[in-house]
Amino acid sequence: MLGAASIWVVLAFVSLPLNAASVITVVLPSPDPQPLTDCDYGPILVKVGIDRTIIVNGKIVKERDLQRHLGQILQTRVARLIYFEADSRLQFKSVISVLERCNSVPNLTIALVTRSVARSQCWVLPVRNKP
Numbered sequence: 001m002l003g004a005a006s007i008w009v010v011l012a013f014v015s016l017p018l019n020a021a022s023v024i025t026v027v028l029p030s031p032d033p034q035p036l037t038d039c040d041y042g043p044i045l046v047k048v049g050i051d052r053t054i055i056v057n058g059k060i061v062k063e064r065d066l067q068r069h070l071g072q073i074l075q076t077r078v079a080r081l082i083y084f085e086a087d088s089r090l091q092f093k094s095v096i097s098v099l100e101r102c103n104s105v106p107n108l109t110i111a112l113v114t115r116s117v118a119r120s121q122c123w124v125l126p127v128r129n130k131p
Contacts, residue, residue, distance in 0.1 A: 048086040066101040085113035
């Protein structure tokens with residue numbers, strides 16, 4: 001059903017003489033004035049603690065469930081991006097193990113959050129202002 005504020009598009013075939021032009025009228029529904037964007041959902045942050053606890057956006061996730069969990073979150077996203085942060089005291093192989101799980105999600109970009117970035121205000125993400 002079309003709303004009152006529909007968009008009208010008129011197409012004219014210009015290869016015909018102007019008086020014989022066929023006109024096709026297409027009625028399109030109005031675009032959502034407030035579509036949800038990735039900014040509305042916030043960033044996806046994967047953190048690995050010193051005890052190897054994996055936290056995704058504040059929720060504890062088991063390593064074996066990480067790929068499935070990220071896949072579910074990313075179904076609603078346009079940008080397939082996560083921010084990854086691990087405790088600097090962890091052994092390298094522990095960090096790599098979790099990174100490999102994240103990297104198994106197709107077409108995913110992983111941004112590493114270093115200690116200096118985490119402490120700075122440089123990684124501010126855009127968020128839509130609520131009216």
